[in-house]
Amino acid sequence: MTIQKIDVKYTAVATAENGRDGRVASDDGKLDVVVNPPKEMGGSGAGTNPEQLFAAGYSACFQGALGVVARQEKADISGSTVTAKVGIGSAESGGFGLEVEITASIPNVDKDTAKALVEKAHQVCPYSSATRGNIKVELNVA
Known part of the structure:
Protein backbone atom coordinates (compact mmCIF):
# COMPACT_ATOMS: atom_id res chain seq x y z
CA MET A 1 0.00 0.00 0.00
CA THR A 2 1.27 3.47 -0.89
CA ILE A 3 1.18 6.12 1.82
CA GLN A 4 -0.44 9.33 0.63
CA LYS A 5 1.81 12.40 0.71
CA ILE A 6 0.16 15.70 1.63
CA ASP A 7 1.12 19.35 1.96
CA VAL A 8 0.15 19.91 5.62
CA LYS A 9 -1.73 23.21 6.18
CA TYR A 10 -2.75 22.62 9.80
CA THR A 11 -1.94 20.14 12.54
CA ALA A 12 -4.37 19.43 15.39
CA VAL A 13 -2.79 18.45 18.69
CA ALA A 14 -4.61 16.73 21.55
CA THR A 15 -3.29 14.98 24.62
CA ALA A 16 -5.05 12.23 26.58
CA GLU A 17 -4.57 11.46 30.25
CA ASN A 18 -5.61 8.05 31.61
CA GLY A 19 -6.71 6.71 28.21
CA ARG A 20 -10.39 5.89 27.77
CA ASP A 21 -11.17 6.79 31.38
CA GLY A 22 -9.69 10.24 31.85
CA ARG A 23 -9.44 13.51 29.97
CA VAL A 24 -8.57 14.74 26.47
CA ALA A 25 -7.57 18.32 25.70
CA SER A 26 -6.32 20.19 22.66
CA ASP A 27 -3.18 22.27 22.94
CA ASP A 28 -5.13 25.49 22.27
CA GLY A 29 -7.68 24.78 25.04
CA LYS A 30 -10.69 24.78 22.67
CA LEU A 31 -11.36 21.11 23.42
CA ASP A 32 -11.17 19.83 26.98
CA VAL A 33 -13.41 16.87 27.77
CA VAL A 34 -13.76 14.06 30.24
CA VAL A 35 -13.74 10.66 28.56
CA ASN A 36 -15.22 7.50 29.99
CA PRO A 37 -16.08 4.15 28.48
CA PRO A 38 -19.79 3.85 27.61
CA LYS A 39 -22.01 1.79 29.90
CA GLU A 40 -22.34 -0.78 27.08
CA MET A 41 -18.62 -1.47 27.51
CA GLY A 42 -18.64 -1.58 31.30
CA GLY A 43 -17.84 2.07 31.92
CA SER A 44 -19.64 4.82 33.76
CA GLY A 45 -20.75 6.59 30.58
CA ALA A 46 -20.36 9.86 32.49
CA GLY A 47 -18.20 11.58 29.87
CA THR A 48 -17.86 11.41 26.13
Missing part, protein backbone atom coordinates in the same frame (compact mmCIF):
# COMPACT_ATOMS: atom_id res chain seq x y z
CA ASN A 49 -15.83 8.64 24.51
CA PRO A 50 -13.39 8.31 21.62
CA GLU A 51 -16.08 6.88 19.34
CA GLN A 52 -18.32 9.92 19.86
CA LEU A 53 -15.38 12.21 19.17
CA PHE A 54 -14.57 10.25 15.99
CA ALA A 55 -18.23 10.38 14.90
CA ALA A 56 -18.31 14.14 15.47
CA GLY A 57 -15.13 14.69 13.47
CA TYR A 58 -16.14 12.37 10.64
CA SER A 59 -19.63 13.86 10.26
CA ALA A 60 -18.30 17.44 10.23
CA CYS A 61 -15.55 16.56 7.76
CA PHE A 62 -17.95 14.64 5.50
CA GLN A 63 -20.40 17.58 5.53
CA GLY A 64 -17.53 19.81 4.44
CA ALA A 65 -16.62 17.41 1.62
CA LEU A 66 -20.27 17.33 0.59
CA GLY A 67 -20.16 21.13 0.34
CA VAL A 68 -17.08 21.00 -1.90
CA VAL A 69 -18.74 18.49 -4.21
CA ALA A 70 -22.05 20.37 -4.23
CA ARG A 71 -20.31 23.59 -5.30
CA GLN A 72 -18.58 21.73 -8.14
CA GLU A 73 -21.87 20.14 -9.22
CA LYS A 74 -23.91 23.32 -8.61
CA ALA A 75 -26.25 21.39 -6.31
CA ASP A 76 -28.28 22.96 -3.51
CA ILE A 77 -27.40 21.22 -0.24
CA SER A 78 -28.79 23.92 2.05
CA GLY A 79 -30.48 22.35 5.05
CA SER A 80 -28.49 19.15 4.67
CA THR A 81 -27.14 17.12 7.58
CA VAL A 82 -24.62 14.31 7.90
CA THR A 83 -24.82 11.80 10.74
CA ALA A 84 -21.97 9.41 11.51
CA LYS A 85 -22.54 6.32 13.64
CA VAL A 86 -19.31 4.75 14.88
CA GLY A 87 -19.52 1.23 16.24
CA ILE A 88 -16.82 -0.47 18.28
CA GLY A 89 -16.59 -4.16 19.01
CA SER A 90 -14.38 -7.20 19.14
CA ALA A 91 -12.47 -7.86 15.94
CA GLU A 92 -12.15 -11.36 14.45
CA SER A 93 -8.38 -10.93 14.42
CA GLY A 94 -8.32 -9.99 18.11
CA GLY A 95 -8.55 -6.69 19.90
CA PHE A 96 -11.18 -4.18 18.91
CA GLY A 97 -12.30 -2.67 15.63
CA LEU A 98 -14.51 0.11 14.36
CA GLU A 99 -17.18 0.45 11.70
CA VAL A 100 -18.93 3.58 10.45
CA GLU A 101 -22.34 4.33 9.01
CA ILE A 102 -22.71 7.72 7.29
CA THR A 103 -26.24 9.01 6.60
CA ALA A 104 -26.73 12.21 4.64
CA SER A 105 -30.02 14.06 4.45
CA ILE A 106 -30.08 16.44 1.48
CA PRO A 107 -33.63 17.77 1.19
CA ASN A 108 -33.24 19.99 -1.89
CA VAL A 109 -32.14 17.32 -4.38
CA ASP A 110 -33.70 14.08 -5.61
CA LYS A 111 -32.54 10.75 -4.16
CA ASP A 112 -30.35 9.79 -7.15
CA THR A 113 -28.56 13.15 -7.05
CA ALA A 114 -28.13 12.83 -3.29
CA LYS A 115 -26.58 9.37 -3.69
CA ALA A 116 -24.18 10.65 -6.36
CA LEU A 117 -23.16 13.61 -4.18
CA VAL A 118 -22.54 11.33 -1.18
CA GLU A 119 -20.42 8.94 -3.26
CA LYS A 120 -18.34 11.85 -4.57
CA ALA A 121 -18.00 13.35 -1.07
CA HIS A 122 -16.73 9.96 0.13
CA GLN A 123 -13.89 10.26 -2.41
CA VAL A 124 -13.01 13.81 -1.23
CA CYS A 125 -13.37 13.51 2.58
CA PRO A 126 -10.04 13.06 4.41
CA TYR A 127 -11.68 10.81 7.03
CA SER A 128 -12.99 8.58 4.24
CA SER A 129 -9.53 8.47 2.70
CA ALA A 130 -8.02 7.53 6.06
CA THR A 131 -10.51 4.72 6.68
CA ARG A 132 -10.83 3.37 3.11
CA GLY A 133 -9.80 -0.27 2.98
CA ASN A 134 -9.28 -0.39 6.75
CA ILE A 135 -12.79 -0.48 8.20
CA LYS A 136 -16.35 -0.93 6.97
CA VAL A 137 -17.90 2.42 5.99
CA GLU A 138 -21.54 2.28 4.88
CA LEU A 139 -23.03 5.24 3.00
CA ASN A 140 -26.74 6.05 3.18
CA VAL A 141 -29.08 8.78 2.00
CA ALA A 142 -32.05 9.62 4.20
